[in-house]
Amino acid sequence: MxxxxxxxxxxxxxxxxxxxxxxxxxxxxxxxxxxxxxxxxxxxxxxxxxxxxxxxxxxxxxxxxxxxxxxxxxxxxxxxxxxxxxxxxxxxxxxxxxxxxxxxxxxxxxxxxQLTETEVKSWGKKTKIKFLYYKFSNLEICHFLESIKGISSEEIQKDIFSKPEYYDILFNQIKYKLTENKDFIYPYGFQFNNITGGNIEILKRPIISISVRGDVDKVGYDYECPSFFSFKPPVQVAQPLASIEKNETPGLEIIKSSSGFATVSIDLSIAPQAPPNSVFTGIEFSKLPGSKNYPPKFNVIGSHEQQVYINEAQFVIAEVKKTTI
Structure with missing residues (x-):
């Protein structure tokens, strides 16, 4: 075999x-x-x-x-x-x-x-897939340090640009804050305080906290599986029992039955790299059959955590206010 x-x-x-x-x-x-x-x-x-x-x-x-x-x-x-x-x-x-x-x-x-493109169009049932991203603009990122003596915003920006892991820590926290709130209407002006900097240091000084403000919009990029298959008896008039959509390499497979069931298997690593000033946030599927008792099933593998690239942002530094007792 x-x-x-x-x-x-x-x-x-x-x-x-x-x-x-x-x-x-x-x-x-x-x-x-x-x-x-x-x-x-x-x-x-x-x-x-x-x-x-x-x-x-x-x-x-x-x-x-x-x-x-x-x-x-x-x-x-x-x-x-x-x-x-x-x-x-x-x-x-x-x-x-x-x-x-x-x-x-x-x-x-x-x-x-496997069906031809003409046969697929005659079905009219191809699943619409959209990869979603948060796109940021007008960003102002303020870093609170114990002391800012002897350093400038330019030095901070240069140091931060040398630490790609910094962006991952920062924007994944922002992403989760946006995702948690279902009431946001995009585009949306936001300000988040008390964001942690992990173990990242700026010019060998620990980041106490970060405050970020700016505008965010949710944008999507359409995707369709290039290959479409039918599963049916070998009789001309027979209706298909199921359809299968998949890409050429393992990563995405959608199986839909004519009786109203669906299963999606996806490796999140196939998501396109987020554009600059953006972070991946999820995937939308349309035309998936299902019901309350039998909703579509999702088998998810891989990681959606992607390296974030920032090319437009204002970096600010500030000292943490010391409380006197």
Whole structure:
């Protein structure tokens, strides 16, 4: 079995997880005892267990269409391993004879095919994806130090520009403050006080606190998955059971079923680098099916923390007021 075949089987497994939801258990590369020789295990590409029933799914990721011979092999495995039902999935389709034979012998067939751009447009169901960023302007950043004797704002700016980790600490705190407040209407003028500087020092002097004020707007950049697949029986009039959108490299996959379920798997590291004076804040998806009881599921991996670049800001220094008792 090749890595490519493995990935195809895992793709089919994820599709069935969306189709089945919490009504059954879907397992890839399952091992079951042979009914006639329990000491020996038999490998199944994918199993779906629903109550006391077990459905076997066998996959073929070949260049040529699958023929009658494979359908007959599926019939034999269904009988021998006592499966409730048998499904054959192909990435290259089936011959006319295979389709007829499967219908007669009770084998379910499905194609997992990539659609052309014209076919995708005829569906009209492509998911809209938007990467969101907070974009800042008119920034004034005031650093409170125990003493500012002997240093200037120009020296501070030069020192800060040499510390990219400073921006990450500062703007991630600002981002979380903005995200926490759902009542902001953008663009928005803000001022946040008592922001910490972590362990960052300015000219070898610890930062006691930071105050930031300025304007912020929320901007978005549209994105669409370049590849679109359908999962459907090999009959011209058959309706698709599911659609799959994905990019060429692992990072984003959207599976939507015709029955109204959806799962999104995303690696946040695919988010475009934030422009200068901006910080990544999230992703919006439109046209995702779901309901109150079965909302879209999200599998998120990777980090969305990106290096922040500031090219327009006014840097100010001030001394912490000392309290006399």
């Amino acid at each position: 090749t890595i490519e075949s493995d990935n195809f089987e895992k793709q089919v497994k994820r599709i069935h997880e969306v189709l089945v939801q919490d009504h059954g258990k879907v397992t890839w590369n399952d091992k079951i005892p042979d009914p006639d020789n329990p000491k020996k295990t038999r490998q199944i590409d994918i199993t779906v267990r629903i109550n006391n029933e077990i459905i076997h799914i066998e996959c073929r990721h070949h260049k040529d269409k699958q023929n009658v011979k494979w359908v007959e092999e599926l019939v034999g495995r269904k009988i021998s391993l006592e499966a409730t039902a048998m499904i054959g999935v192909s990435s290259s389709g089936f011959t006319e004879g295979a389709i007829k034979k499967a219908k007669k012998l009770g084998i379910f067939l499905c194609n997992l095919n």
